[in-house]
Amino acid sequence: MNDKWKIILGLVVFLAAVTFPVWRGAIAGAGEPPELQLPEGKTKCIESKEFMIDNHMNMLDEWRNMLVREDIHEYTSKEYGDTYEISLNKTCLNCHKKTEFCDKCHAYADVEPYCWDCHYDPKGD
Amino acid sequence: MKVIIGLIAVSVLFLAGYGLSGAAPYLFGVIIPYAAFALFLAGFVYRVLAWAKVPVPFRITTTCGGHKTHDWLPRSKYDNPSNAVETFIRMLLEVLCFRSLLKNTKTQPGDDNKPVYATEIFLWLGAIVFHYSMLVVLLRHIRLFVQPTPAFVTMIERADGFFQVGVPVFYLTSFGLIAGLVYLLARRLFNPQVRYISLLNDYFPLFLLLGIGISGFWLRYISKADVIAIKELATGLVTFTPSAAILSSISPLFFGHLFLVCVLLMYFPFSKLMHIAGVFLSPTRNMANNNRAVRHINPWNYPVKLHTYEEYEEEFGELMKAVGLPVEKE
Amino acid sequence: MAKFDEMEYYKQAELLNIDYDQVPDSDWMDTPVDFRPGTFIYPGKPARLEYLDLPNAREWSVLEEDWKLQDNWKQIVLEGMAERLTKYRSFKLFMDVCVRCGACADKCHFYIGSADPKNMPVLRAELLRSIYRKEFTMVGKVLGKIAGARELTIDVIKEWFYYFFQCTECRRCSVFCPYGIDTAEITMMGRELLGLLGLYVNWIIEPCANCFRTGNHLGIQPHALKDIFEDLCDDIKTATGIEIDPPFNKKGADILFVTPSGDFFAEPGIFTCMGYLILFHELGLNYTWSTYASEGGNFGLFTSHEMIKRLNAKMYMEAERLGVKWILGGECGHMWRVINQYMDTMNGPADFLEVPKSPITGTVFENAKSTKMVHIMEFVSDLIKHKKLKLDPSRNDHINVTFHDSCNPARGMGIIEEPRYVLKNICNNFYEMPENTIREQTFCCGGGAGLGTDENMEMRLRGGLPRGAAVRYVQEQFNVNQLACMCAIDRATLVTVCNYWAPGVEVTGISELLANAMVLKGENDRKLNLRLEEIPGK
Numbered sequence: 001m002n003d004k005w006k007i008i009l010g011l012v013v014f015l016a017a018v019t020f021p022v023w024r025g026a027i028a029g030a031g032e033p034p035e036l037q038l039p040e041g042k043t044k045c046i047e048s049k050e051f052m053i054d055n056h057m058n059m060l061d062e063w064r065n066m067l068v069r070e071d072i073h074e075y076t077s078k079e080y081g082d083t084y085e086i087s088l089n090k091t092c093l094n095c096h097k098k099t100e101f102c103d104k105c106h107a108y109a110d111v112e113p114y115c116w117d118c119h120y121d122p123k124g125d
Numbered sequence: 126m127k128v129i130i131g132l133i134a135v136s137v138l139f140l141a142g143y144g145l146s147g148a149a150p151y152l153f154g155v156i157i158p159y160a161a162f163a164l165f166l167a168g169f170v171y172r173v174l175a176w177a178k179v180p181v182p183f184r185i186t187t188t189c190g191g192h193k194t195h196d197w198l199p200r201s202k203y204d205n206p207s208n209a210v211e212t213f214i215r216m217l218l219e220v221l222c223f224r225s226l227l228k229n230t231k232t233q234p235g236d237d238n239k240p241v242y243a244t245e246i247f248l249w250l251g252a253i254v255f256h257y258s259m260l261v262v263l264l265r266h267i268r269l270f271v272q273p274t275p276a277f278v279t280m281i282e283r284a285d286g287f288f289q290v291g292v293p294v295f296y297l298t299s300f301g302l303i304a305g306l307v308y309l310l311a312r313r314l315f316n317p318q319v320r321y322i323s324l325l326n327d328y329f330p331l332f333l334l335l336g337i338g339i340s341g342f343w344l345r346y347i348s349k350a351d352v353i354a355i356k357e358l359a360t361g362l363v364t365f366t367p368s369a370a371i372l373s374s375i376s377p378l379f380f381g382h383l384f385l386v387c388v389l390l391m392y393f394p395f396s397k398l399m400h401i402a403g404v405f406l407s408p409t410r411n412m413a414n415n416n417r418a419v420r421h422i423n424p425w426n427y428p429v430k431l432h433t434y435e436e437y438e439e440e441f442g443e444l445m446k447a448v449g450l451p452v453e454k455e
Numbered sequence: 456m457a458k459f460d461e462m463e464y465y466k467q468a469e470l471l472n473i474d475y476d477q478v479p480d481s482d483w484m485d486t487p488v489d490f491r492p493g494t495f496i497y498p499g500k501p502a503r504l505e506y507l508d509l510p511n512a513r514e515w516s517v518l519e520e521d522w523k524l525q526d527n528w529k530q531i532v533l534e535g536m537a538e539r540l541t542k543y544r545s546f547k548l549f550m551d552v553c554v555r556c557g558a559c560a561d562k563c564h565f566y567i568g569s570a571d572p573k574n575m576p577v578l579r580a581e582l583l584r585s586i587y588r589k590e591f592t593m594v595g596k597v598l599g600k601i602a603g604a605r606e607l608t609i610d611v612i613k614e615w616f617y618y619f620f621q622c623t624e625c626r627r628c629s630v631f632c633p634y635g636i637d638t639a640e641i642t643m644m645g646r647e648l649l650g651l652l653g654l655y656v657n658w659i660i661e662p663c664a665n666c667f668r669t670g671n672h673l674g675i676q677p678h679a680l681k682d683i684f685e686d687l688c689d690d691i692k693t694a695t696g697i698e699i700d701p702p703f704n705k706k707g708a709d710i711l712f713v714t715p716s717g718d719f720f721a722e723p724g725i726f727t728c729m730g731y732l733i734l735f736h737e738l739g740l741n742y743t744w745s746t747y748a749s750e751g752g753n754f755g756l757f758t759s760h761e762m763i764k765r766l767n768a769k770m771y772m773e774a775e776r777l778g779v780k781w782i783l784g785g786e787c788g789h790m791w792r793v794i795n796q797y798m799d800t801m802n803g804p805a806d807f808l809e810v811p812k813s814p815i816t817g818t819v820f821e822n823a824k825s826t827k828m829v830h831i832m833e834f835v836s837d838l839i840k841h842k843k844l845k846l847d848p849s850r851n852d853h854i855n856v857t858f859h860d861s862c863n864p865a866r867g868m869g870i871i872e873e874p875r876y877v878l879k880n881i882c883n884n885f886y887e888m889p890e891n892t893i894r895e896q897t898f899c900c901g902g903g904a905g906l907g908t909d910e911n912m913e914m915r916l917r918g919g920l921p922r923g924a925a926v927r928y929v930q931e932q933f934n935v936n937q938l939a940c941m942c943a944i945d946r947a948t949l950v951t952v953c954n955y956w957a958p959g960v961e962v963t964g965i966s967e968l969l970a971n972a973m974v975l976k977g978e979n980d981r982k983l984n985l986r987l988e989e990i991p992g993k
Contacts, residue, residue, distance in 0.1 A: 007177040010405060011170060018166070021270035025364040031272025033357045054349040061292040109352045110274035110282065114289060130601065176551075179544040182760075185796055185867075187629045187637060189895040192869030194822050194833050197840060198876065204895065205869040207822075219633070225558075226633045230891055232561035238471040239924040240567045242891035248558060252633075312557075319557040321478040322577050324603040326594075327555050395594055400634055403552030408545045409635035414795075414869060417826040421800045425542060429765045430508065432667045434776055437747050440668075441677050448678040450746060451704050 034104035039095035046091075047079045057113065060088065088115060089122050097123055128314065131328030135336045135385070142384025143377045150372035153380050158362060161387035168394025173402050182423040184416050187409040189228075205414050212413045219410055223252055251312070255305025258298040259334075261285055262341070265296070269352075269359045293345060303338045306331060326397055333389050340382035350376045459493040460909040462955045465916055473570040475561065483578055484585065484605055488617045490517055493913030496620055496906065499655030503664040507762070511653025522613070524652050529607055533590055535651045536644075540591065545640045550587045552634050553580060559628035559638070564898050565621050568917030573618050576628035576638040582614055583645055616654055619645035621914055623903035624757070624789075625862035630895050642904075647759045655758065659905035662754040666766050670749040671716035677703075677746035683719050684744075687729050694729075694987060696979030699736045704777065705743035709814060711774045712742050714785025714831075715752040717943030718964070724946045726985045727786060727964025731831070734966065737975050738815055738838075742783070748773035751790040752943060756797075757905035764801040767793055770828075771802050781811035782828040786964050788903065788942030791830060792867035799826045816841040830864075832873040832941060835969065839880050845974040848883050850981065853991045855884045855935045856968070859922065859949065860897035861942035871895070874941055874965055881965075881972040886933040892925040900940075902948030915948065916955055923956020930957050938962050 016023075045052045047059070063086045066072040076083050084091050096102065098121040106113060146153035190201020206212040218224040226249045235241035264281050268274040286294035310331045313323050344350050354374045361367040393399070405411065413419075438445070438452055445452050457463035479486050495517055504512035515523045525531060540547045559576040561567060566574040573579060581603065588595030588604035595604030605611070624639035649655070662672035669676055675683065681703065688699045702708060714731065718724035735742055748769040755762030774782055784794060799805070808827035811820040818837045820829050838844050858878055864870045871894050878885050892898050900907075901918030929935040938953060938960050940946060946962055953960040971984045982993050 003181070004177050007173060007406065011173055014402070015166065015170070021267060021359075021363040024271050024275075025360065028272075030360040030364040030366060033353060053351055053353075057292045105353055108272065109356060110268040110279055111293070111352075112279075112283070127601065172551075176544060176548055179541055179547050181544045182542060183796055183800055185545060185637065185640065187626055187635055188866055188869035189630050190869060191872040192822070194820075194870075194873065195818075195837060195840065198836070198872045200872065201869070219635075223633055225631055225635065226556075228631055228896075229558050230562075230631075230896075232475070232567055234473075234475075237467075238473065239927075240921055242889070248556065252556075316557070317476045317478050318560050318572065318575065319555075321483065321572050322555050322557060322560070322575065322581070324555065325598075325601050326603055395592075397552065397554045400552040400554055403548055404634050406544065406548055407552075407635035408548070409629055409637045409640075415822075416795050416799060417823040417828070418821065420803055420825045423800050426801065429761055429768075431765060431768050431772075434747050434772060437668075437670065441746075444676060444678040445704075445746070448681045450677055450681060451706070 031108075034108045036104055037097060037100035042095055044080065045095075046075070046077050046084055051079070060092075060115065063088075088119050093122055099123075127323065127325045128328050131325055131332045134329060135332040138333075138388050139336050139340065139381045139385055143381035146377055146380030146384070150380075151369055153384055154358060154372045154375070155362065155367045155369070157387045158383065161390040165390035165393055168391075169399075169402065172394050172399050173406075176403070176406050180424045181408050181412075182425065184412045184414070184421040185408055186412050186414040188414050192414055207415050207418075208413050212411065216405070216411055220404055223249055223256075226252060247308070248312070251305050251308040254301045255309060258301030258305055261298040262296075262302055262338075265298070269356045270363050272356070272360050291346070295346070299338075299342055299345065303335065303342060306335045306338060310335065330389075330392070330396060330398055333385060333392070337382065337385045337389060340378060340385065344376075344378055344382055348376070348378055350379045355379060460912050462912060462916060462951055464493075465913060465955075467955075470568070470913075470916060470920070473568070475570050477570065478572055483572060483581070484600065486573075487610065488614050490613075490617065491913075492910070494621070494911065495617060495914075496656035496658050496908055496911050499653075499657045499660035503657065503660045504653060504655065506664045507660070507667060507765075509653065509655070509660070510651060513653065517616070522609070522652075522654070524609070524612070524654075528612070528652050531651050532607060532612070532648050535648045536587065536590070539644055539647065540587075543640070543644070545637065546644050549580065549636045549641060550584050550591075553577065553584070553636055554634075555581075556633065558631045558633065559636075562628045562631050563638075564623075564625070564627070564901060564921045565914065565918045568901070568920035569914070573614075574621060576622075576632075576636075579618050579622055579638055580636070580641045582611070582618055583641060586611065612649070612652065612654070615645050616649055619649065620656055620906060621918075623862065623899045623901070623906055623918065625899040625903060626866040627862070627896065627898065630866060643756075643760070646757065650759055656905065658908040658911075659754050659757045662752075662905075663758055663762055663766065666750050666754065670745070670747045670769060671719070672750055672752060672754060673716045673720055675716060675719060675749065680719065680746050680749060684732075687725060687732065690985070690987060691729050691733060694983045694985050695733065695975055695981060697733065697736065697975055697977065699732050701732055701735075702743045704745055704747070706777050708741050708743035708777060709780045710740060710742040711748070711770075711777060711779040711782045712744055712785065713748055713751045713770055713782060715787040715790055715943035716750045717752065717947055718785065719749075721947065723950070723962050723964065723967065723986075724943055726967040727943075727946065729985050730964065730966030730968075730970035731785060733970040733973065733975065734835070737973060738843075740814065743777060743779070745773045745777070751785055751787045753790060753793045754905055756789050756793055760797075760801075763793055763797055767798050768802045770798070771805050771808075774805070774827075775807045780809040781823075782808070783811075783831060783834060784828055785831050786941035786943070786966060788861035788863040788944055790863075790943075791870065792863035794826060794828050795868040798828070813837055815843050830870055830873070831966065832870060832877055835966075836873045836876045839877060846881055846972050847974050848881050848972050850972050850984075850990055850993065851882045851968055852884065854882060854937045854968070855886060855933055856882050856937045856939050856963075857886050857888050857926065857929045857933075857935045858893070859888075859900070859926075859938055859940040859945060860893055860895075861940055861945055862897060862899050862903060864941065865895055865897050874939075877965055877969065878939060881969050884933075886929050886935055888925040888929050892921065898922040898925065900942075900945045900948045900952055902951075903944050907944055907948040912951075915951065919948070919952035919956060922949070923952045926953055926960055927957040930960055936960055937968075939965050939968060941965050 188205040190204030193207040202211045203215045229245045230242045231245035267278045285296040501512035585605045622642040629637040665674035718728040755766040810824045811829045898921040901915045949962045
């Protein structure tokens with residue numbers, strides 16, 4: 001019984017599957033990394049830029065718990081010492097624009113935060 | 126001893142990726158990943174073709190149920206397939222459901238120390254949890270390699286993070302992968318029989334996968350890395366336009382993770398991990414038990430020395446005639 | 456005082472003193488083989504090897520230090536391995552893909568009965584795999600022992616000899632392996648390699664030589680065979696009042712009947728043979744026995760693929776010479792693995808035969824249309840289904856019967872339902888053993904694959920423990936007093952296993968029970984069964 005063609009077919013399918021990102025990239029390109037619109041006239045965020053990139057989701061999670069469960073309304077920056085009102089809409093989105101900032105990275109990294117299940121975008125349509 | 130060596134080897138490899146990537150980011154971020162993937166592909170193809178090259182002289186199906194004879198008798202189509210379709214389904218069940226492993230039993234001493242057999246499902250469960258978690262984790266990683274992320278990957282992510290626990294959302298398979306591996310490792314360490322048969326070749330890949338799983342877990346849930354930069358690196362790699370500039374903004378932990386993955390890719394084709402391909406080629410599983418209906422051809426079948434009837438009658442002819450047995454030469 | 460080759464020598468309590476969780480302190484590679492009498496088989500005699508043109512024929516002894524191998528023995532083994540790695544995908548693949556998950560470990564009857572880790576199928580394969588790694592893989596060459604590789608030494612050869620003749624090629628482990636790794640394949644390769652060095656056991660190679668010369672394993676010459684059949688027919692006359700003159704080497708018969716020669720010789724096999732004679736006579740079948748192809752079994756299966764072919768070729772050659780239409784095969788285990796998985800490929804195509812068709816019912820055996828050989832139970836179940844046999848199962852009412860699936864028909868063919876169908880029609884009291892011990896999970900008798908000799912008594916009893924314990928269970932639960940099987944080796948070895956582990960249970964072939972239940976034209980009052988014992992209540 002000559003089963004070589006079956007084995008080679010199987011190998012081709014396997015290779016096609018594991019190189020999916022390669023040939024997909026060859027067809028569709030690498031895609032552009034997001035370009036973020038930064039708030040004008042601001043020099044810093046609540047914490048350092050590096051901290052915010054990696055940990056903003058945990059900060060928001062923490063804020064929610066502080067506000068909803070512990071009735072704390074203010075947050076003091078660990079980095080800079082200044083104080084902010086704990087509010088996604090009034091604080092974060094006061095400077096940042098959801099569509100030009102949050103959504104850019106989230107779409108690129110395929111992340112679906114459930115902030116927007118409850119919150120609305122104050123600057124959106 | 127084998128356990129310690131396996132553990133130390135993986136730890137050293139991780140530390141190499143973690144510690145040295147700062148000094149040589151291009152090596153760890155670009156050159157080694159390319160080399161590892163190339164070696165993986167070439168090695169994998171080489172190994173499979175090496176198997177394919179060897180003929181299957183006999184149809185040696187392991188039959189695990191009644192064969193096909195009379196229409197009115199019950200039979201087991203998928204444990205004793207009689208044609209290509211039934212064989213295909215048997216293979217599907219084997220590859221996707223680990224069906225043979227599901228049949229596992231445990232022999233225990235019963236009355237008077239005589240053996241009794243109990244169902245043993247945990248090896249199957251551990252294997253299924255690990256393998257399927259691994260598959261989902263791999264598929265989830267596509268989001269880092271392909272822009273825009275394909276819809277099926279997003280769907281998998283949603284399903285995997287269905288419970289919406291934690292920030293970022295906790296994936297079931299993050300747990301499944303590590304739990305499966307820990308079970309398989311614990312079984313190897315604490316089951317005396319399995320421990321006795323285990324080699325470094327068994328511990329090393331387990332520790333390697335655990336190292337990858339734990340460092341990946343750490344990156345996602347504990348000490349987070351810049352995902353945007355990582356995706357820029359990954360998409361650059363797969364389109365052969367890697368960006369050297371981005372490497373400095375990625376944490377060393379990521380390089381520890383990546384280096385272990387590269388080691389796995391390079392190790393894969395030369396290890397028992399090739400069972401992923403081997404299972405498809407297993408002659409006891411992938412052939413129909415229809416030898417008596419359809420002749421199987423052995424490509425190297427050769428003539429052998431026989432003892433013919435003529436030689437037989439030569440020796441016994443007189444004795445046969447004496448008792449009235451018919452002979453060719455009267 | 457009993458000797459080591461008698462079962463009385465072994466105390467049950469001692470054999471049962473096994474603890475699976477207790478493994479040796481030393482690594483298996485550093486644990487030497489303990490050649491104690493009762494656990495190995497005597498070497499093949501040089502005359503037998505010479506008759507078959509096998510290499511390195513000489514007198515040697517297992518217990519002596521020097522096994523008198525060729526000077527270049529190592530080269531011979533490695534070249535033999537290299538050759539087989541390019542001829543058998545099973546061998547190469549099974550060397551490569553094992554992950555040592557251990558699912559097979561406690562499936563082997565020899566492991567269950569001995570708790571010797573090297574009787575775990577996985578370690579049995581590692582005995583060979585460790586050499587494969589050392590000589591044929593990069594990783595093994597570089598890393599050596601730590602990667603499970605080891606040097607091929609004389610001690611490795613001795614270890615192979617011990618453990619590849621402690622495997623009955625029963626394939627039970629293969630059922631549970633997630634990759635279908637079949638230790639029978641590994642053992643067959645191991646035995647072929649040992650064969651290159653002239654390391655055969657006499658219990659296998661003597662039957663091979665006999666079969667090559669006289670046509671059957673027992674070495675029965677044609678005139679003696681005729682004598683034996685006359686005696687069997689005398690007993691049939693006494694039991695049933697029927698006179699039979701069996702046809703031998705008859706040209707122009709429709710069917711050639713082939714069965715293992717074990718059924719010509721000793722009890723209880725001969726009763727099965729008498730069953731065939733009665734059945735064919737009652738049906739008025741135009742068939743023949745052959746003295747040249749007087750062996751269904753094939754000890755070549757326990758020797759080498761080449762030997763399988765050499766011994767098996769006689770069936771087709773004789774069928775062609777006699778001009779029969781097709782071949783009917785008797786109750787045998789490994790015979791049917793050979794017929795199902797090797798015969799047509801090795802010695803076919805059998806173009807000179809016709810697709811088997813039952814002359815009684817007209818049923819065409821489509822499943823055997825290429826090999827042209829039908830199993831007696833396929834044939835009989837078809838007869839019963841078409842009500843062509845007059846049966847009085849009450850003649851077997853004093854028998855509580857259970858059925859032992861023989862390894863090869865179960866796992867190398869799948870003839871599982873036919874014997875049960877027949878048994879249920881000829882016996883009113885049929886009881887199954889526990890489900891993990893029957894059908895595809897059946898346990899070997901402990902003496903298959905050429906290990907059923909008395910000098911191997913300890914391993915036979917140990918290997919027979921799982922089967923014996925299951926028989927004992929149904930004996931206690933349902934008063935089972937007969938164990939039916941369709942394998943000549945079973946009929947020889949299970950007698951010992953039952954006497955030891957389940958005394959009081961007798962071993963029988965299905966055809967014996969069938970003939971006892973058959974109502975024959977012109978029969979006597981049938982007060983005696985084929986064993987010439989009075990049938991209770993008749």
